[in-house]
């Protein structure tokens with residue numbers, strides 16, 4: 001990323017480089033893009049370039065940037081009451097919790113608020129430990145659950161490696177991923193059956209009586225948007241029931257409209273009285289990240305554990321009035337403007353079909369998969385062997401040049417190892433989505449140059 005030419009933006013850039021330790025970056029190598037403004041699905045960089053945001057930042061601005069209704073709700077709340085002790089009650093938090101319970105599966109009626117996704121995961125696991133009296137946890141190798149201690153141990157992908165705390169009781173398993181099947185499966189049904197058999201036998205070998213919780217992203221996000229086979233999560237629920245393990249669905253990235261349903265797990269349930277997890281962790285889309293907020297939604301059967309015995313955990317800013325006011329405004333807005341329905345339509349009518357066309361045309365695409373506004377494009381150097389265009393946990397010139405070409409043309413993509421994610425705000429219009437996909441199409445010509453023929 002070249003430093004901005006504009007003097008004011010250049011000053012921001014230099015100050016950041018001098019004083020900010022940017023997440024996941026080495027000191028001195030950070031090269032941040034200065035963002036000066038944002039609106040809807042667009043960002044403006046320090047030199048005034050307008051970029052179509054196919055990242056929703058970190059897959060959180062589901063209602064797009066700077067929605068005036070939500071901005072006003074935050075301003076009004078700030079004028080009325082900025083902060084209170086979370087032991088007190090306030091109107092914004094009460095209504096936010098009521099609305100969250102309304103969009104969650106039936107039977108999930110209580111909300112514990114946090115300030116971020118990772119804190120939601122920490123507390124969900126603690127609740128499961130308190131509920132079961134057990135310690136160990138299960139999570140998928142290809143998963144990301146956050147960057148604080150327990151969440152990082154649960155995280156399966158390479159971001160854990162540098163932070164591993166040794167024996168923490170976190171046991172990892174292979175979740176389904178047909179394109180790179182660990183089970184030599186040839187179709188979804190085989191992948192599902194074998195992944196469930198593997199999980200069951202792993203629990204048996206590790207000691208079923210020791211597991212407090214199993215956490216799983218309903219549709220895994222940063223690790224590659226591997227939409228699970230239709231019956232997988234239901235199967236996991238059955239295994240958890242068999243061993244008395246608390247099932248946590250991590251909806252931090254996939255929740256609140258991203259997949260074209262309120263919760264990603266709704267894609268795999270047939271109705272209100274069907275299966276439900278014990279706990280759901282959420283954050284990002286619940287208020288599009290306008291003010292930091294996360295939380296845990298508790299099923300009544302878990303909440304019952306804390307009826308007379310207190311839940312021993314709390315955070316000074318949890319359920320912050322400004323954040324809760326933005327949740328209330330966001331959920332109401334999503335309902336009024338049918339934003340979840342829009343995400344579903346865009347996935348079915350625009351992004352899905354167009355990405356499949358791009359996969360036909362560009363030999364650098366190995367697979368496209370997703371739903372709603374939650375899509376991954378798996379890039380390969382060789383379609384036969386499925387060799388990734390960048391190594392697991394690493395980067396490559398082919399990926400970097402493709403990303404930079406799209407950006408120069410006005411499209412900001414989400415890039416992770418050998419994948420581009422197409423994850424625009426849920427409010428995106430068909431025209432905007434097509435415009436971004438046209439740019440992506442041209443950029444993919446660069447990736448094709450690296451494919452072995």
Ligand code: PMP
Nearest residue numbers: 116117118144145146221252253
């Ligand atoms: N869980 C999932 C599935 C996530 O995608 C993330 C963030 N990308 C987290 C947890 C952690 O959330 P936060 O960054 O808000 O702590």
